[in-house]
Amino acid sequence: AQKITQTQPGMFVQEKEAVTLDCTYDTSDPSYGLFWYKQPSSGEMIFLIYQGSYDQQNATEGRYSLNFQKARKSANLVISASQLGDSAMYFCAMREAMMDSSYKLIFGSGTRLLVRP
């Protein structure tokens, strides 16, 4: 079965500095996709970045980048130039294929990031 592990329950970062949130995964499927979501206190899951298992380059979206190390089965999220609004829960997730070509997301337990002014 597929599994996502996030070992950092909480992280602090100083405003304007970079921070790395760790994510490791386990799957036997050669084709997979990895996501990072931000969940503010409102509850909504906000999509940040996606990495496909066959993508040649690490994904980047503005201040977000994904440090994808396939051999180590890790997909760490790097947030550059942290802002106070980045304080939230962050979830790593993996796409798991189901029948009918549909899919579900398998989530890790999350990391709470607090940005200090």
Place this chain on the structure above:
Amino acid sequence: DAGVTQSPTHLIKTRGQQVTLRCSPKSGHDTVSWYQQALGQGPQFIFQYYEEEERQRGNFPDRFSGHQFPNYSSELNVNALLLGDSALYLCASSEGLTGELFFGEGSRLTVL
């Protein structure tokens, strides 16, 4: 363009009661998935609806049931509520079975 909307946002029930949560998908989306997020955990897949049918189901008991209407909106019903059902229930919609998921803000259920 409205995103995914869920109602109610918060509710409190007692053990043994029944609850219905509602979800309106993002405009243009026809597939709805429900996730349960217990406190301090990541969301877990409950089930998925497409063409008014339950297509896929996660590891949840039959007390959890749902429905999708012709306008693609969906309901999640939970019978015989247990304390452990207290959670944030997230609805996600997509265009087709393989489209990108867009999440609502969730319905926070407290069972006393």
